[in-house]
Amino acid sequence: MSQPTVSRALRDDPKVSEATKQRVRDAAAALGYSPSAIGRALSVGRSTRVGLVVTDLDNQFYAHVIAPLHHELERLGHELVLITESSDSGPVAEHVVAHGLCGVVLATTTVDSILPARLRDRGVPFVYFNRTAPSVPADSVTVDPEQGVRELLADVIGRGHRRIGAVFGPRNTSTGEQREQVVRAVLDENGIGLAHRDVLHGPFDFRTGHDGMRTLLDRDDPPTLVLCGNDVVALGALNAAKEIGVDVPGDVSIAGFDDLPTSGWALVRLSTVAYDLAEMSREAARLLVGRVGNPGAEPVHAVYPTRYVARDTVGAPRS
């Protein structure tokens, strides 16, 4: 039995007879043999490993993308390797090709990142996840904030809030920018403006929300409601309010974006904009694996709808 035959049999190549396939499989099982993925990778010129590029692995948000992403990749016969992007991002592209990853999902790309261009130049397939860098076209899976934000703001405005503050995400991310734009547009339609001093920006993390909330609440005349760039930020804001004894939503209302599991906790009950993050993660896996098999095709853009989930952190403003 030659090596190529074994190889073909184990890959279920139709050119091998059923009889020998069976023999090979039996022998493999008996010997506990399974083909070396690395031998295969070297031979084929590409592995089945995909990288997830993030900046802060610590962030609760990513736990909720890693789990479904990993699961779907596994289903598709791929492995997940974690990559963190340092400020520079030069090394990342090289790292990816040096380690022979077959593709990567970009989950924390900034608008001005050079990583997408680097990957494109090196011919590494990738998909934008939750963010986009318009300069380099590629598959993407993102969220359309409009519907959810409209519903949220309808609730907010309906309850009488007029003095609205915000702790948005970073300015150099498509996600942060887009959410802010939609909020501004919808408020504008309702004749409500955001005072410059009531609008803060920062990374999508706990501290941003926490410190931002303190800043806003330290004022003599704080906003009656604070819109947060995402749930992790909102969680920071909520905790900051609690720390200084400010009642939510009695004294101030807070809203988030993402609807993480934590936001639904009885202890939290965050009013937020929801979408199907797990499904998005799976779609990213599918898109990427599809792309690897078909590099020439037009980029596809999967966009997920949002809806508002009213819980207990948005109430009427204190009159």
Place this chain on the structure above:
Amino acid sequence: MSQPTVSRALRDDPKVSEATKQRVRDAAAALGYSPSAIGRALSVGRSTRVGLVVTDLDNQFYAHVIAPLHHELERLGHELVLITESSDSGPVAEHVVAHGLCGVVLATTTVDSILPARLRDRGVPFVYFNRTAPSVPADSVTVDPEQGVRELLADVIGRGHRRIGAVFGPRNTSTGEQREQVVRAVLDENGIGLAHRDVLHGPFDFRTGHDGMRTLLDRDDPPTLVLCGNDVVALGALNAAKEIGVDVPGDVSIAGFDDLPTSGWALVRLSTVAYDLAEMSREAARLLVGRVGNPGAEPVHAVYPTRYVARDTVGAPRS
């Protein structure tokens, strides 16, 4: 310039002259060339990829081990790939060798798992993380619950609790067993027993704590304090109490184990047993990488101390 010379130069082999090293490095930089890790892996017979084996990637606990583990592995020139262990665990060992991982950290091993034996038989280095399966010796990094539990129970008993309930972790994990034993031993020293009906068991997840708390609280005469197997369980318990309007610690006290960042939130303020989880994760990385380089050495067991962090979920029992 021959291939071996380039190879040696890039690895900083002392047998290559500084002059050629420099030339090679310059050329590599100019060409954007970096050596293929997969070529190297095939040649050397081992990669620099280590696997983290867990059951539920969703669990908040693992987010806090993945981040430092990844970081330390990166520092040591290794990659992190995620592996989930299905019930069976047969495929895992094969997967690991098929994909040429140089080692794995086992973070959810049960006492009766066959995975350690499988890995040992196939010569794959591994380290037990936070759990241990005594049948197969290997490096381990674990926690010694005793000090923390003593401090916790001193507080609990000092406040007057006598009717104590518990939602411990799974019986088939060393971690769950050990914590339960220490609790029982210390209570015993104080002449306090755990009523059989007040002791529940289950996986270390939110639902276990949540449902366990409901069960305990549904009774006519519930315990005045509930000890939880870990923080995620305690978080479930805390939320269950909140859901049914039971005040913590007014009506019932709750304690955890792990001191996750969430437990310190103003919204949570969980009294819990703390230890250095991030450092443990880094140590696991170091141990494993060290083991790969020196398979013959005696197993080393890193044990981390615990201490009690009193916050707001343990109070006096209602009299």
Place this chain on the structure above:
DNA sequence: CTGAAAGCGCTTACAG
């Protein structure tokens, strides 16, 4: 349907 040959990109003795 099966096998011999060549090659994927490295590294490791072995010469020189």
Place this chain on the structure above:
DNA sequence: CTGAAAGCGCTTACAG
């Protein structure tokens, strides 16, 4: 200090 040869475990034409 440098290079030619062989091999790591696969796959892919190419014959038969």
